[in-house]
Amino acid sequence: MVTVERGRTRCPRCMKMSEYQFLDRGNDTLEYEVRCPDGHVHSEVTTISTPTITAA
Numbered sequence: 001m002v003t004v005e006r007g008r009t010r011c012p013r014c015m016k017m018s019e020y021q022f023l024d025r026g027n028d029t030l031e032y033e034v035r036c037p038d039g040h041v042h043s044e045v046t047t048i049s050t051p052t053i054t055a056a
């Protein structure tokens, strides 16, 4: 997995400043992970939105 981006955000559970990172998991999916100093880990997997062209 490749870290695409990292930075600081607030923990969604306790609102402490935490580090987040986006990991490229391949197959057009990104994992967003927040690790807070209290041990809360929040992660969600998102699919990279590829523009879909819908024919009218």
Ligand SMILES: [Zn+2]
Pocket (backbone or CB within 6 Å): 011, 012, 013, 014, 015, 016, 036, 037, 038, 039, 040
């Ligand atoms: Zn937390």
